[in-house]
Amino acid sequence: xxxxxxLSAHQAQLLEDRARQVDRDLLESxxxxxxxxxxxxxxxxxxxxxLVLTGQPGDLDLVVVGDxxxxxxxxxxxxxxxxxxxxxxGTARLEGLGEGLDVATARTETYDxxxxxxxxxxxxxSEDLQRRDFTVNTLAxxxxxxxxxxxxxxxxxxxxxxxxxxxxxxxxxxxxDPTRILRGLRFETRLRLRLDDAAERQARAAAADGVFGALxxxxxxxxxxxxxxxxxxxxxxxxxxxxxxxMAVLHPDLRVFREDLAWIREAAQALEALPEDTQExxxxxxxxxxxxxxxxxxxxxxxxxxxxxxxxxxxWLLDSRETLDRAIEVLMRPGALPHDVDRVVRPLRxxxxxxxxxxxxxxxxxxxxxxxDALRAVRLSLTGQELIEAGFASGPSIxxxxxxxxxxxxxxxIGVEDELRFALEFLKxxxxxxxxx
Ligand code: CTP
Numbered sequence: 001x002x003x004x005x006x007l008s009a010h011q012a013q014l015l016e017d018r019a020r021q022v023d024r025d026l027l028e029s030x031x032x033x034x035x036x037x038x039x040x041x042x043x044x045x046x047x048x049x050x051l052v053l054t055g056q057p058g059d060l061d062l063v064v065v066g067d068x069x070x071x072x073x074x075x076x077x078x079x080x081x082x083x084x085x086x087x088x089x090g091t092a093r094l095e096g097l098g099e100g101l102d103v104a105t106a107r108t109e110t111y112d113x114x115x116x117x118x119x120x121x122x123x124x125x126s127e128d129l130q131r132r133d134f135t136v137n138t139l140a141x142x143x144x145x146x147x148x149x150x151x152x153x154x155x156x157x158x159x160x161x162x163x164x165x166x167x168x169x170x171x172x173x174x175x176x177d178p179t180r181i182l183r184g185l186r187f188e189t190r191l192r193l194r195l196d197d198a199a200e201r202q203a204r205a206a207a208a209d210g211v212f213g214a215l216x217x218x219x220x221x222x223x224x225x226x227x228x229x230x231x232x233x234x235x236x237x238x239x240x241x242x243x244x245x246x247m248a249v250l251h252p253d254l255r256v257f258r259e260d261l262a263w264i265r266e267a268a269q270a271l272e273a274l275p276e277d278t279q280e281x282x283x284x285x286x287x288x289x290x291x292x293x294x295x296x297x298x299x300x301x302x303x304x305x306x307x308x309x310x311x312x313x314x315x316w317l318l319d320s321r322e323t324l325d326r327a328i329e330v331l332m333r334p335g336a337l338p339h340d341v342d343r344v345v346r347p348l349r350x351x352x353x354x355x356x357x358x359x360x361x362x363x364x365x366x367x368x369x370x371x372x373d374a375l376r377a378v379r380l381s382l383t384g385q386e387l388i389e390a391g392f393a394s395g396p397s398i399x400x401x402x403x404x405x406x407x408x409x410x411x412x413x414i415g416v417e418d419e420l421r422f423a424l425e426f427l428k429x430x431x432x433x434x435x436x437x
Contacts, residue, residue, distance in 0.1 A: 002126075002152060002153070002154040003152075003153045003154075003158075004150040004151070004152055004153070005150060005151045005153060005158060006148060006149070006150050006151075007051075007141070007148075007149045007150065007151060010055075011051055011052075011055075011149075012147060012148070012149050014051060014055055014056070014057060015043070015047075015051060015057055015141070015143075015149060018047075018056075018057045018060060019060060019143075021098055022060060022097050022098035022099075022101060023079050023097045023098065025078070025079060026079070026097070026101075027143070027146070029075055029078045029079055030062070030075065030143055030144055031144060031145070031146050032078070033071055033074035033075055033078065034064075034071065034144035035144070036074065037066060037067070037070060037071055037074060038066065039064050039065060039066025039067065039071055039144070040064070040065040040066065040125070040142060040144055040145075041062055041063070041064050041065075041071065041142070041143055041144030042062065042063045042064075042065075042125060042140040042141060042142050042143060042144075042152070043057075043060050043061065043062060043063075043140065043141045043143050044061055044062075044063045044128070044129070044138075044139070044140045044141075045061050045132070045137045045138075045139075046058055046059055046061065046137065047059055047060045047061060047141075048139035048140065048141050048151060049136050049137055049139055049157070049161065049191075050191075052139070052151075052158065052161050053161060053191055059099070059102070060101065061102045061104070062101065062102065062103045062104070062143070063103075063104050063105075063106050063125065063128055063140070064103060064104070064105055064106065065106045065124060065125050065128075066105070067105060068090050068091065068092065068103050068104050068105030068106075069085055069087065069090060069091075069092050069103075069105065071103060072085075072092035072094055072103040073092075075094060075101075075103070076094055079094070079097055080096065080097075081094045081095055081096035081097045081101075082094070082095045082096050083095075088120070089104070089107075089120050090104060090105030090107055090120065090122060091103065091104040091105065092104075104128075105122050106122065106123050106124060106125050106127065106128035107120050107121060107122055107123050107127070107128055107131070108120070108121050108122075108123035108127045108128070108130075108131060109131045111176045111177070113214065114175045114176065114178070114211050114214045115177070115178055115211060115212075115213075115214030115215040115216075115219075116214070118131075118176075118177075125140060125152075126154055129154055129155065130169060130170075132169065133168065133169075133173060133177070133180040133183060133184070134160075134166045134167060134168060134169075134180075134183075134184065134187070134199075135155040135156055135157050135160045135165075135166075135167045135168075135169060136157050136160050136161050136165075136166060136167075136187075136191075136193065137157075138153075138154060138155045138157050138169070139151050139152070139153055139157045139158070140152040140154075155169060160193075161193075164192065164193050164194055165193065165194065165196045166184050166187055166188065166193045166194060166195045166196060166199055167196050167198070167199060168180070168198070168199050168202060171202060173202070174199075174202050174203055174206040174211065175206050175209070175211050178206060178207075178211040178212050178214075178215055179215065179219055179220075179223045181203045181206065181207070181244075181246065182223040182224065182226075182227050183223070184199065184203070185227060185237050185240050185241065185244075186226060186227055186237065188237075188240065189233040189236050189237055190233070200244065203244050203246070204244055204245055207244065207245055207246050207248070207249065208245065212249045216308075217305075217306055217307055217308030218308050220249070220306065220307060221307040221308055221309070224249075224250070224284070224307065225282070225283070225284050227241075228283030228284045228286075228287050229282075229283045230283065231264075231268040231271060231281070231283035231286050231287065231351075232268045232269070232272065234264055234268060234283050234286070234287050235261050235264050235265040235268065238256055238261060238264070238287070238291075239256070239261065241256075242255075242256040250303050250306065250307075251295065251299055251302055251303050251306070253295060253299055254291060254292075254295070254299075254303075255294070256291070257294070260290050260291060260293075260294075263290055263355070263358055263359065264286065264287055264290055266358035267286055267290075267351075267354040267355045267357065267358035268283075268286065268354070269358070270354040270357035270358045271286060271350060271351060271354035274350055274353065274354060274357075274372070275372070277350045279349060279350055281350055281351060282351065283351075285316075285320075285349060285351040285352070286351035286352075286354060286355060288303075288317055288320070289317070289320035289321050289324060289352070289355065290355070292317070292320075292321065293321045297318065300317065300318055301318065303317075304317055304318060320352070323347075323348070323352070324352055324355060324356070326344060327344040327345060327348065327352075327356060327364075328356070328359065328361065328364050330343075330344045331344070331345075331356070331361075331363055331364040331367040331368070332361060332363050332364060336367070337410075337411050338370075338375050338410040338411050338412070339406075339407035339408075339410040339411050341367050341370070341371055341375065342371065342375050342376075342378075342407075342410050345367075345368065345371045345375075345376075346371075346376065353368060353372070356368040357369070375410055378406070378409050378410050380402060380405060380406050380409065380419060381416055381419060382402065382405060382419040382420055382423055384398045384399070384402060386420060387401060387402075387423055387424070387427065390420075390424060392427050397427060397430055398427075400426075400430070401423045401426045401427050401430070402423065404422075404423070404426050405419050405422050405423045405426065408422055
């Protein structure tokens with residue numbers, strides 16, 4: 001049954017404003033090109049959903065009943081921008097307009113085997129909606145006709161949005177594509193919706209049947225990483241993963257402990273409060289070292305392999321817990337000096353620093369704060385060039401002298417005005433020892 005519900009005047013205005021942000025002439029161009037080509041054009045999925053939920057339609061994904069690629073080509077001609085076609089899926093992306101615009105040909109999908117990518121053929125709007133993950137993502141607004149606009153609600157989306165339900169369209173949805181279970185958990189926190197009882201049952205059953213086993217490591221990694229973003233939502237999503245018996249998707253021995261969740265929650269808060277860093281923050285780098293901390297190396301290796309991590313990420317993850325433990329051990333040492341602290345904290349990423357700030361060990365927390373507030377800003381004014389000009393040959397000893405000088409600065413045993421004198425003495429005593437030996 002298909003219901004048409006008019007958008008309120010306010011919703012229509014928000015939709016038009018959003019379209020104008022992408023391009024001032026977007027709506028007029030869509031109308032003109034769709035009429036010329038005789039196709040129907042709809043905004044579908046996240047845009048209408050978020051318009052209802054939050055009043056902020058995010059991405060305006062377009063579905064064309066007709067030839068979507070040809071339509072996208074017509075839009076590109078009128079509006080400019082660069083067109084990237086994915087002919088196999090009948091989709092195209094128009095780049096250079098706002099954040100870009102996705103255009104898809106309405107299609108049917110069939111899955112040759114669970115977890116595989118679907119086989120795609122052109123179809124009607126209702127076939128296109130029928131293949132989607134949750135009813136809340138099946139709202140459509142025909143935009144090619146111009147106003148007045150209506151929500152086309154063929155699967156009870158508006159009611160599900162009102163009641164906060166994430167409902168699947170058919171029993172085999174999670175078997176076709178198990179990433180939908182993880183998407184559902186993401187939507188739960190992000191959109192304050194909840195898998196309904198049937199979806200929850202199907203998620204458990206699908207996981208117990210091993211459907212994730214058929215999923216490539218690449219797709220699993222992308223979804224797991226997205227599940228841990230933003231990292232402030234990671235704790236509640238991990239709870240839900242655990243409740244639904246899905247931790248085993250990563251490793252059969254993986255368990256979620258209450259104290260680990262508390263550490264993750266507090267570290268996520270600490271991470272938000274950290275000063276802006278140039279390094280991009282990634283949720284998985286905060287969460288996985290904690291979760292995997294209780295596994296042996298073979299277990300961690302199995303997870304890294306399952307997620308098909310890039311070699312450098314794999315190495316980082318395998319060592320991450322030891323790296324943290326080593327830092328914690330140094331920061332707990334009664335006689336630790338600032339330069340000892342700097343040596344172990346400086347190489348850490350922001351996610352690891354946040355974990356130190358959130359640990360239940362006061363000396364670690366205090367040292368980490370002191371490093372952030374003062375030690376990390378200590379810079380030498382002395383350069384290696386000055387030491388060479390003072391008569392020392394370039395080579396590793398210059399680097400060692402600079403390092404020793406920096407450590408003395410960090411420990412406060414010399415001031416900035418003493419750097420040159422200190423470094424020269426260091427080099428002279430080094431060459432004396434060299435001469436004696
Ligand atoms: N979709 C699906 N199964 C998937 C991925 C996507 O059925 N595994 C469908 C969903 O119905 C979704 C649409 O494809 O609405 C577009 O996907 P995407 O842009 O990833 O999701 P959005 O719902 O737009 O969510 P977001 O706001 O995160 O972009």
